[in-house]
Amino acid sequence: MKKVSIYVKGDRNSTDYYRIYQYLDKLDEKNFHCKYRMQMGEKLYRKWMPVSDKPIYIKILAYLYIYFRRLWGLFFDFLVVPDVLVLHRSFIGRYMPYSFRLLLRGIIYRDTKLVWDFDDHIVANKEVSKRTFDAFAELASCVLVTHDYLKSLLPVSYQDKVIILPTTDGDMYRLFTDKVNLKRLSLLQEQVIMIWVATKRNMRFLKPIIPVLDKTARLLYDLDKRKLVLKVICNERLECDCDNLIIENICWSRQGAIEGMLKAHIGIMPLLDSEFTRGKGGFKLIQYLSIGLPCIGSDVGYNHSIISLECGFLPRTESEWITAIIKLSNILSWKSYSENAFQYWRLNFSYEKNLEVWKALINEP
Incomplete structure (x- = not known):
């Protein structure tokens, strides 16, 4: 032995x-x-x-x-x-x-x-x-x-x-089913739910894009009256004043993160470019893909190898963030992005x- x-x-x-x-x-x-x-x-x-x-x-x-x-x-x-x-x-x-x-x-x-x-x-x-x-x-x-x-x-x-x-993630992919996506599509009729899962030391990467998300929330509502929701699953609350974006703070737990992802439409991972972030392994993006979530991640480091054009976006500017969210909010194309995300995970991760x-x-x- x-x-x-x-x-x-x-x-x-x-x-x-x-x-x-x-x-x-x-x-x-x-x-x-x-x-x-x-x-x-x-x-x-x-x-x-x-x-x-x-x-x-x-x-x-x-x-x-x-x-x-x-x-x-x-x-x-x-x-x-x-x-x-x-x-x-x-x-x-x-x-x-x-x-x-x-x-x-x-x-x-x-x-x-x-x-x-x-x-x-x-x-x-x-x-x-x-x-x-x-x-x-x-x-x-x-x-x-x-x-x-x-x-x-x-x-x-x-x-x-x-x-x-x-x-x-060796557990998450088993939860991705047609039934899960039917519920997501039903929710998508009224609101678009983004999710960010991380520890509090990564909060410094999320806060700079909140004004962009707030602006996108207004554009989305003007477009088709749907709300934009950001679920923040973290061991620290995100305290921000927003006019249009709805922020839901959920204290991190493994089960809470799983439940949040099952009901979300877009997984996000914003980063600032630095020596440290170029070394990050992009695990949350991989986790999003494993449960059929299209992703938006900053074009920094390994993120570039995780997100393909078929399953998400790699924005560099404010306008690219807005465009990515609006495109992934489209009900007709979201399902295709979701299926591609899961298949990309199976092939690569x-x-x-x-x-x-x-x-x-x-x-x-």
Whole structure:
């Protein structure tokens, strides 16, 4: 039986689910023994995270707790060496403690395969230092990233270790049915529902386009008396004064996000162009496609590879945002865009294809 030690930050309700849990949970228990090593227990994780919002004493306590918990995990893996060690993003903070580095090298030199996975520009967002990033690149047997831009961040000598694996959703696509779209089409007779799903740190990308959406809401109402609604599913409320756009704030939960998407018509992902956003994996756009939602995303980074002309738009200007929304609001063409979105997801972001990659990685010597 192969032993697999998996270092993650959060539980199955966190974003780690989409990169790690939804695949490794599928490994045959008869052939694999998987041990998940979270940064902290589930109760503490829900209480303390995100730690950036907490008082300084909580930050110190959290760091010490995570340090010793991670240290124990690595020490145990040094004593009882796993066949595969999976690391999602990083162990702790920006800098890898020397004790971690020594233990990790000791584990790897005893023929453990290190699979390192990251899905953001984790240097630009200061999650890890460049030195730590390069150390992981050196030690890893295989590196999983979402797209070529993230691959290019690695030193050239290590780029042959990279496998491109976009983040996708292994549950959502099963909910997309003809019945769902019939309900959406019924709603579309009276209102056009856009949806934005993200964490509060991404709110800075949504706020700049609210005036454009408000203007579009007025144009749409003048055109055929339909309302434009924006559902904001986030762990922070969007507080904006709008004359025409209807904003519905929904506190984020996995179930709430699913229900919101099932009743929406357009998924949006506005971004500002920066080193960090060029590294984003566009997961929400992929999730929208998996449930048959046409998309509008800023023409930044990997968004360009996710959205095709048949399933959405990549606006660069205010007028292009308005045109995209009006076109996707057309009842006759919306159904075609929706069907194309799902088919594009199946061809390019299939969960089953990703699962086979993971199974091959874990099985390889």
